[in-house]
Amino acid sequence: MTGKSSSLWMVALTAMLVALVAAGVYGYAQQLLHGDVVTGMRTIGAGGVVWGLYIVMDGFFLGAGIVVMLSACLARLFGGPRLEPVARIAMPVAITCFLGAGLSVLADQGRPLAAFRALSLFARPQSPMFVTFTTVTAVCLFGSLVHCVLARRPDLAEYGKRESFWQPLQRWLAAGYAGTPAERYRRAKSGFWMSFFMVPALLVPLLALAVLFTVRPARPIPWALLEIASFLLASGAAGVGLLLVAAGLVEATAGQRAGLGPIARARLAAALLLLASLALASSIASVIVGLAAGEPAVVDVARAMVSSGEEAPLFWGELACFFGAALALLWEARRGFRRAPRIVAAAALTQLGAFAHHYLQLLVWQTHGLSLPYTPGTYVPTVLEMLVGSGVFACSLLALLPAVRLIPFAPVVPEMTASVPVPLPDWRRRFVTVVWGVGGGALATVGLALSARVGTEPFLDPVVAGSPLLFALGLCLLATTGAVYELWPERSRLSVLTPLAQTEQGGSDE
Amino acid sequence: MGAAQAAGALTATVANAGEPVPAQRTLHRWGMAIDLDRCTRCQACVVACAAENNVPPLGSEKAVLTRPIHWMEILVPDAESSAVTELGREPFPVPCMHCDRPECVKVCPVGATQRSDDGIVSQIWDRCIGCRYCMVACPYSRRYFNWTAPAWPGGDPSSANPDVALRPAGVVEKCTLCHHRIRTVVEHARLDGESVTDEVVRWLPACASACPPHAITFGDLADPHSELAALARDARAVRLLDRLGTEPKVFYLRTRR
Numbered sequence: 001m002t003g004k005s006s007s008l009w010m011v012a013l014t015a016m017l018v019a020l021v022a023a024g025v026y027g028y029a030q031q032l033l034h035g036d037v038v039t040g041m042r043t044i045g046a047g048g049v050v051w052g053l054y055i056v057m058d059g060f061f062l063g064a065g066i067v068v069m070l071s072a073c074l075a076r077l078f079g080g081p082r083l084e085p086v087a088r089i090a091m092p093v094a095i096t097c098f099l100g101a102g103l104s105v106l107a108d109q110g111r112p113l114a115a116f117r118a119l120s121l122f123a124r125p126q127s128p129m130f131v132t133f134t135t136v137t138a139v140c141l142f143g144s145l146v147h148c149v150l151a152r153r154p155d156l157a158e159y160g161k162r163e164s165f166w167q168p169l170q171r172w173l174a175a176g177y178a179g180t181p182a183e184r185y186r187r188a189k190s191g192f193w194m195s196f197f198m199v200p201a202l203l204v205p206l207l208a209l210a211v212l213f214t215v216r217p218a219r220p221i222p223w224a225l226l227e228i229a230s231f232l233l234a235s236g237a238a239g240v241g242l243l244l245v246a247a248g249l250v251e252a253t254a255g256q257r258a259g260l261g262p263i264a265r266a267r268l269a270a271a272l273l274l275l276a277s278l279a280l281a282s283s284i285a286s287v288i289v290g291l292a293a294g295e296p297a298v299v300d301v302a303r304a305m306v307s308s309g310e311e312a313p314l315f316w317g318e319l320a321c322f323f324g325a326a327l328a329l330l331w332e333a334r335r336g337f338r339r340a341p342r343i344v345a346a347a348a349l350t351q352l353g354a355f356a357h358h359y360l361q362l363l364v365w366q367t368h369g370l371s372l373p374y375t376p377g378t379y380v381p382t383v384l385e386m387l388v389g390s391g392v393f394a395c396s397l398l399a400l401l402p403a404v405r406l407i408p409f410a411p412v413v414p415e416m417t418a419s420v421p422v423p424l425p426d427w428r429r430r431f432v433t434v435v436w437g438v439g440g441g442a443l444a445t446v447g448l449a450l451s452a453r454v455g456t457e458p459f460l461d462p463v464v465a466g467s468p469l470l471f472a473l474g475l476c477l478l479a480t481t482g483a484v485y486e487l488w489p490e491r492s493r494l495s496v497l498t499p500l501a502q503t504e505q506g507g508s509d510e
Numbered sequence: 511m512g513a514a515q516a517a518g519a520l521t522a523t524v525a526n527a528g529e530p531v532p533a534q535r536t537l538h539r540w541g542m543a544i545d546l547d548r549c550t551r552c553q554a555c556v557v558a559c560a561a562e563n564n565v566p567p568l569g570s571e572k573a574v575l576t577r578p579i580h581w582m583e584i585l586v587p588d589a590e591s592s593a594v595t596e597l598g599r600e601p602f603p604v605p606c607m608h609c610d611r612p613e614c615v616k617v618c619p620v621g622a623t624q625r626s627d628d629g630i631v632s633q634i635w636d637r638c639i640g641c642r643y644c645m646v647a648c649p650y651s652r653r654y655f656n657w658t659a660p661a662w663p664g665g666d667p668s669s670a671n672p673d674v675a676l677r678p679a680g681v682v683e684k685c686t687l688c689h690h691r692i693r694t695v696v697e698h699a700r701l702d703g704e705s706v707t708d709e710v711v712r713w714l715p716a717c718a719s720a721c722p723p724h725a726i727t728f729g730d731l732a733d734p735h736s737e738l739a740a741l742a743r744d745a746r747a748v749r750l751l752d753r754l755g756t757e758p759k760v761f762y763l764r765t766r767r
Binding site: 034035036037041042043044045046048050051108109110111114115118119122123124126127128129130133212216217218296297299300366370371372373374375376461 | 577578579585587588590591592593594595599604613616617618619620621622637638639640641642643645646647649650651654655656657658659678679680681682750751753754756
């Protein structure tokens with residue numbers, strides 16, 4: 001793609017996204033003006049659902065985003081330089097997903113402003129929503145942003161030397177980076193440890209989301225466990241698939257050098273093959289177990305999905321998507337996953353399958369699986385609701401466009417292939433980093449304990465109003481510990497002692 | 511109204527911040543029994559509840575059909591649904607069950623719904639953010655969301671009961687067991703230095719007082735000599751979806767047939 005056609009393509013895409021955002025804003029304004037009556041949601045038990053398209057989108061974006069970010073962390077932890085492109089592409093994609101998830105939840109709230117206030121002041125850790133609110137804000141969104149910027153500082157330093165609109169910001173973000181051996185060493189080390197700590201911090205909201213989507217009263221435990229597993233697997237397939245689709249788009253627009261490369265693509269495609277196959281198997285197993293379950297409400301849900309409900313075509317469509325994707329990937333596996341377009345097509349299919357899976361998992365039990373014999377219902381999103389949904393999607397993508405201008409996907413500094421020398425220990429830096437991390441951890445712990453109303457009547461408010469914010473702030477401080485370690489100014493002249501093992505270097509440059 | 515004040519306005523046992531809760535007020539455990547032999551399904555309870563608690567008519571016909579608010583409702587079991595209850599396939603009235611282990615309270619992210627010491631599961635409208643997680647969690651589906659701003663006939667809510675707050679659009683609401691009436695009775699008894707007797711509270715909630723055949727009995731489950739406690743021990747007494755372990759405090763007396 002030439003430079004001129006590429007910029008035309010970008011202008012067209014931006015215009016389309018701006019139009020979609022405008023339509024979404026109009027839809028949301030109508031919703032704020034007239035209430036949620038403009039959506040297709042209705043009273044549960046009166047033939048409707050109370051969680052509809054917005055929460056499905058939240059589950060899809062958040063689940064996929066967490067898996068994408070997990071892929072980035074695992075690639076930096078265990079992949080070495082050859083898998084560094086995974087982290088490079090995954091981080092902006094994950095941030096886009098988290099933004100989409102946040103906007104989707106916001107669109108769903110009956111009183112969005114009250115939600116900001118009440119969640120900041122009174123959020124309860126006993127509710128699964130607490131985790132998704134605090135950790136998604138603090139760990140997923142903020143932590144990913146910090147991780148992303150730190151990982152790309154060498155490239156930013158190079159890009160900052162070129163004349164462009166983004167140059168001042170690029171220079172500011174890369175401020176002080178000179179590519180010295182000590183800096184490269186610290187970058188490798190902070191990248192490793194940030195990835196290490198982000199893995200469990202990302203798994204917690206993913207599990208909370210799975211519980212939020214699947215666990216209901218009157219559900220047999222085997223079925224509930226299968227539902228949780230199928231949610232996680234579908235999210236996994238969605239995340240890895242999204243990464244492959246994004247990489248395909250990056251290669252098409254910014255060239256092969258900006259893409260994944262054959263090794264990383266093959267690894268991701270193999271992972272997608274496994275996840276899509278398991279998601280397919282778990283969806284089928286979930287329905288079979290549901291049909292055989294003793295609980296009538298569960299049987300009704302399984303029956304509605306297989307044959308009797310209006311959602312049955314969607315269920316079979318979901319299976320077809322996962323099956324088609326798995327088959328295509330299996331075919332490609334024989335050729336060593338060399339054909340990128342086919343892999344991207346299969347990855348796109350898994351996106352559809354995963355979205356359908358989340359849609360069915362959240363909605364069918366509301367229309368068909370109630371414990372009391374209410375009239376079975378149906379749910380059709382209204383045009384306004386779909387406008388808001390598309391607006392959320394477009395808004396997230398629109399945020400990505402300037403971000404990729406600021407930090408382009410294409411690397412300037414080659415990935416590291418040789419070992420980095422270990423500098424002399426800088427005790428002042430270590431001390432500040434430890435104090436920062438411990439302070440963040442302590443703040444998060446205090447915030448969590450106060451939010452949980454430990455030792456108080458459950459009726460009462462937290463001892464300190466705003467303790468959920470303290471918890472989130474503590475997590476944010478923790479997430480910036482790597483930045484403190486990396487950016488703390490040099491105090492002493494460093495000299496080289498020993499080479500660092502290559503596995504620890506992660507994303508270092510040469 | 512602050513959150514703690516709002517909560518205090520909706521529950522009988524928690525007073526304003528700093529005020530000690532008198533021991534006698536925490537002894538109650540309010541509940542209800544519905545005798546299906548007596549119930550004629552006349553829906554007087556439904557109408558009385560709506561009038562007492564300012565449940566507004568929703569305005570447009572579409573809204574009435576698809577987004578109703580009924581704190582008390584006569585549930586007609588649907589033929590298509592295979593969900594089974596302890597009450598068979600006959601219609602029956604369903605208020606909030608005021609569970610001792612309420613699922614809605616567990617999941618509320620901001621503490622907008624609470625179970626007070628006297629067993630009433632209340633909703634703090636001012637605190638509610640409209641996430642509807644409580645509606646998703648309630649196995650009885652006894653919570654209602656205000657999909658739009660309440661529309662009063664002629665746009666005038668002046669006929670509303672001043673004892674019950676009007677709810678805005680975007681919040682969840684539910685049966686409070688006519689808590690405002692309970693609070694009045696309990697406060698009067700406290701000021702008079704008397705205990706709350708079974709006779710005084712027996713028909714206290716609007717649904718119970720409006721029921722022509724007296725099918726609904728309200729009372730204190732903590733008092734073993736109350737009529738409600740006796741009805742709860744009756745061989746016909748069952749609780750809806752008892753197997754879920756939510757410990758509902760509304761008892762149904764099954765028909766003898």
